[in-house]
Amino acid sequence: DQQVKQNSPSLSVQEGRISILNCDYTNSMFDYFLWYKKYPAEGPTFLISISSIKDKNEDGRFTVFLNKSAKHLSLHIVPSQPGDSAVYFCAARQKSSGDKLTFGTGTRLAVRP
Amino acid sequence: DSGVTQTPKHLITATGQRVTLRCSPRSGDLSVYWYQQSLDQGLQFLIQYYNGEERAKGNILERFSAQQFPDLHSELNLSSLELGDSALYFCASSDLAGGHTGELFFGEGSRLTVL
Numbered sequence: 001d002q003q004v005k006q007n008s009p010s011l012s013v014q015e016g017r018i019s020i021l022n023c024d025y026t027n028s029m030f031d032y033f034l035w036y037k038k039y040p041a042e043g044p045t046f047l048i049s050i051s052s053i054k055d056k057n058e059d060g061r062f063t064v065f066l067n068k069s070a071k072h073l074s075l076h077i078v079p080s081q082p083g084d085s086a087v088y089f090c091a092a093r094q095k096s097s098g099d100k101l102t103f104g105t106g107t108r109l110a111v112r113p
Numbered sequence: 114d115s116g117v118t119q120t121p122k123h124l125i126t127a128t129g130q131r132v133t134l135r136c137s138p139r140s141g142d143l144s145v146y147w148y149q150q151s152l153d154q155g156l157q158f159l160i161q162y163y164n165g166e167e168r169a170k171g172n173i174l175e176r177f178s179a180q181q182f183p184d185l186h187s188e189l190n191l192s193s194l195e196l197g198d199s200a201l202y203f204c205a206s207s208d209l210a211g212g213h214t215g216e217l218f219f220g221e222g223s224r225l226t227v228l
Contacts, residue, residue, distance in 0.1 A: 004155075006155075031215075032214060034214070034215055034216065036219075041221070043115060043117070043205075043219035043220050043221045043222055044156070044203070044219045045115065045219070046216045046217075046218070049214045049215060049216065089155065089156065091215075095215075097169070098161060098169035099144065099168075099169075099207060099215065099217075100146060100158045100161050100169050100171065101146075101156075101158070101215060101217055102158065103148075103155040103158075104155050105154060106155055
């Protein structure tokens with residue numbers, strides 16, 4: 001049962017343009033959503049999060065949008081840079097069932113110079 | 114550097130064998146999580162320990178076991194290994210009291226290859 005889904009395994013974007021990574025979830029009890037970034041041979045690193053009571057959170061070039069009615073969130077990166085090329089994982093937490101995170105399968109972003 | 118240390122970084126072994134993966138959490142973090150990432154898959158939650166006690170269990174096989182010691186380091190034991198156990202195993206830690214955003218801090222992973 002895949003509660004967090006990232007339906008696009010890969011995305012290619014021109015440097016300077018916007019990257020939009022999407023994530024869908026099925027569990028309405030999730031209270032926090034997070035994005036992690038992973039480079040090869042490294043562990044995932046936290047990027048940005050959003051509470052289920054918010055619909056937008058911004059941190060520099062990164063903005064996460066949450067649409068609870070659609071059970072959908074997206075990560076916007078503007079402007080995209082070659083150093084952003086990595087695998088991005090969407091994750092969600094259901095506080096009432098512990099603090100573990102449930103991850104999507106990831107989207108590989110390639111930013112072309 | 115997340116502050117989470119995992120050893121070994123790479124491990125190659127044969128089917129039927131047993132291995133132990135080790136994790137030292139960030140200083141002050143009481144909670145340790147183990148995740149498995151198979152090829153082109155997301156991170157699958159295995160098990161969580163908090164201050165020495167098992168707190169949550171995911172899809173962890175019966176051949177796998179884990180524990181957290183008094184000094185808070187954790188070990189994941191994988192036995193009767195099969196080819197399908199080849200994967201990256203990640204450890205993560207958090208301070209539940211301050212982790213209000215749900216953020217976990219991940220180590221660099223242990224890559225297990227079963228031949």
